[in-house]
Amino acid sequence: MLNPQLALYDEELTEIREVADRLHQDSRARTILIVDKNGQLIAASGVDAELDTTSLSSLVAGNVAATGGIAKLIEEEEFTGQYHEGKEISVHMTIVARRIILVVLFDKNTTQGLVRLRVKKANEALTGIFDALAAKPKGAQEDVFKEITDEDIDNLFGP
Amino acid sequence: MSFINYSAREINFKVVYYGPGLCGKTTNLEWIYKVSKPEAKGKMVSLATETERTLFFDFLPLDLGEIRGFKTRFHLYTVPGQVFYDASRKLILRGVDGVCFVADSQDARMDANLESLENLRHNLEEQGFNLDELPYVVQYNKRDMPEVLPVAELSPSLNPTQVPEFEAVAIDGTGVFETLKGLARQVIQKQRGS
Ligand SMILES: Nc1nc2c(ncn2[C@@H]2O[C@H](COP(=O)(O)OP(=O)(O)O)[C@@H](O)[C@H]2O)c(=O)[nH]1
Ligand SMILES: [Mg+2]
Numbered sequence: 581m582l583n584p585q586l587a588l589y590d591e592e593l594t595e596i597r598e599v600a601d602r603l604h605q606d607s608r609a610r611t612i613l614i615v616d617k618n619g620q621l622i623a624a625s626g627v628d629a630e631l632d633t634t635s636l637s638s639l640v641a642g643n644v645a646a647t648g649g650i651a652k653l654i655e656e657e658e659f660t661g662q663y664h665e666g667k668e669i670s671v672h673m674t675i676v677a678r679r680i681i682l683v684v685l686f687d688k689n690t691t692q693g694l695v696r697l698r699v700k701k702a703n704e705a706l707t708g709i710f711d712a713l714a715a716k717p718k719g720a721q722e723d724v725f726k727e728i729t730d731e732d733i734d735n736l737f738g739p
Numbered sequence: 740m741s742f743i744n745y746s747a748r749e750i751n752f753k754v755v756y757y758g759p760g761l762c763g764k765t766t767n768l769e770w771i772y773k774v775s776k777p778e779a780k781g782k783m784v785s786l787a788t789e790t791e792r793t794l795f796f797d798f799l800p801l802d803l804g805e806i807r808g809f810k811t812r813f814h815l816y817t818v819p820g821q822v823f824y825d826a827s828r829k830l831i832l833r834g835v836d837g838v839c840f841v842a843d844s845q846d847a848r849m850d851a852n853l854e855s856l857e858n859l860r861h862n863l864e865e866q867g868f869n870l871d872e873l874p875y876v877v878q879y880n881k882r883d884m885p886e887v888l889p890v891a892e893l894s895p896s897l898n899p900t901q902v903p904e905f906e907a908v909a910i911d912g913t914g915v916f917e918t919l920k921g922l923a924r925q926v927i928q929k930q931r932g933s
Contacts, residue, residue, distance in 0.1 A: 585740045593746040618834035619798075619814065620742045620751045634781045638798045638814065642786070645830040646795070653826075724807050725750075725930045733927050736803045736811060737920050 586616055586679075592713055593623065599705045600625035603682075607698035608690035610669065613683040614706070615640055622680070636683075640673060644681055663692070672696070676703050677710035740834045741930060749810035752926050753834055754874075757859045758841035759851035760792070760820030763880040766909040767841065768799045768815055771919065774912065775801060793819040796831050803923060813923060820855065829862050837874035837926040838863075839918055841909075842897050844879045844887040852897055874925035877904040878918045883911075 588596075600612045604625040612625040613633060619641030621633050643662070651659050658678075664671045672684040672695050682702060684695055742751040756764040765785065772783045781800035788794050797817040804811060818828040832838075840859060842852045860870045877898045879890055890906060898904050903921040907914030 585743070587743040588745065590746045593744070616742055618740065618742070618753055620753075622742075622744075632782055634800045635784050635798070638784060638800075642795060642798075642830070645833065646827070649826055649830055724809060725927075726932060728806055728927065728931045730924075730928075732806045733924050736806060736923070736927075737916070 586620075586622075588622065588713070592709055595709050596623045596706065597625070599702050599709070603684070603698055603702040606701075607684060607686065607695045609684045609686035609695060610689075611683075611685040613637060613640070613681075613685075615681045615683060617641055617644065617675075617679050617681060640681055640683055644673065644675065672699060674699055674703055676706045677714075680706060680710060682706065741836050741926075747810075748808055749812060750930070751812045751814060752836040752923075752930075753814045753816065754837040754839065754922055754926065755831055755835050756815065756817040756839045756841055757828075757832075757855065758820060758880075759843060759848060759855040760822075762820065762841045762843035762848070762852075762855075763907075763909040764817040764820065764841050765793055765797050767839075767878075767880075767907075767915050767918070768797050768817055770909055770912045770915045771801065771815065772799055774916075778802075779804075792821070793817055794824075795819065795827050806927070811927070813919075813926075815919075822854070822858075825858070825862070828858070829865060832862055832866050832868075835863075835866075835868070835873070836929075837876075837922050838870070839876050839878055839922050840897070841878045841880050841907075842893060844881045844890075844893060844906075845884050846886045846888050849888065849893075849896075852893075856897060871900060874922060874929050875902045876918060876921045876925070877902060878907050878914065879904065880907045880909050880914075882906045882913070883908045 600623050604612045614623045615621055615637040619638040621637040647659050660675050662673045669685055669687050674682045676682050686695055758764055779802045784798040786795035799815045801813045816831050818831050863870050879893055905914045905918040
């Protein structure tokens with residue numbers, strides 16, 4: 581299947597968060613989001629309480645999917661990045677390891693040039709992490725879901 | 740596909756409401772949004788035209804609670820129903836964990852239902868999925884309308900494989916949670932590996 585299930589453990593998540601934090605600092609951006617292509621947020625740095633990261637992740641993924649569709653129609657290989665300039669905040673999006681979207685929100689505190697430069701470094705680091713993850717043998721860790729009973733599922737919806 | 744975060748102890752699933760235009764997909768999500776507790780739901784995002792027709796998708800993140808210490812989160816999506824939005828529908832099916840087919844029970848919409856169902860099967864195949872192997876439920880919506888076909892008549896053509904099916908009146912919530920629950924159950928069972 582095109583998108584095998586993504587399972588992340590402490591080890592990788594710590595590494596991914598470190599990349600996000602480093603990028604956040606080095607690029608002087610406001611916010612870094614690392615989003616799965618299906619729209620699920622994996623990690624973030626520099627998020628304030630007002631930012632609705634769940635909606636943002638879904639919309640970013642929709643946007644990337646749509647431009648990917650456009651690329652296919654005009655027989656371009658996937659666009660690897662996108663940039664939207666706003667009055668206050670601009671958005672920079674990059675596809676990493678073909679299944680992750682690296683999103684940078686930044687303002688006048690930095691420049692597009694610096695953001696690009698730092699994104700390139702972060703991209704390499706993340707590619708390493710996700711490639712290693714893809715090569716990792718499955719099932720080495722606990723699988724809590726094997727033990728779920730029908731009763732557990734019923735309880736989800738309350739009485 | 741599901742995303743398990745062992746560090747935050749949460750699991751995310753993506754489910755899609757599919758069906759012909761105006762069958763009530765968006766209305767299902769609106770009802771779920773309306774009655775869910777504030778702490779269980781995120782914002783509902785609708786990418787719609789000025790006349791409130793779904794243009795790209797509706798999106799609603801919903802926490803169903805915990806299973807064995809894992810937060811279980813569903814991302815609900817709807818597709819735009821009109822025939823000409825096919826490219827968008829394909830994109831939304833990517834990485835899907837389960838599908839609800841919403842049928843419009845009205846006699847006059849039978850052809851539209853059948854066309855949409857065929858389109859679902861075809862688009863899933865393009866993404867490498869087989870509808871028969873995917874968590875899947877059927878909802879017969881708009882049961883309150885005057886010219887509806889009996890379920891006994893709808894079921895053989897719209898649900899030939901006899902997956903769980905539900906009657907609904909999405910505008911007043913009838914059958915909406917039963918449908919979601921039926922789908923969520925299958926999605927989680929599949930995760931368990933049965
Ligand atoms: N009578 C009736 N109307 C419904 C029902 N469900 C949806 N509708 C109405 O049908 C129209 C289309 O619904 P919508 O959810 O936008 O359809 P979608 O295109 O599948 O997203 C709206 O005017 C709804 O209020 C239902 O169960 N009964
Ligand atoms: Mg709609």
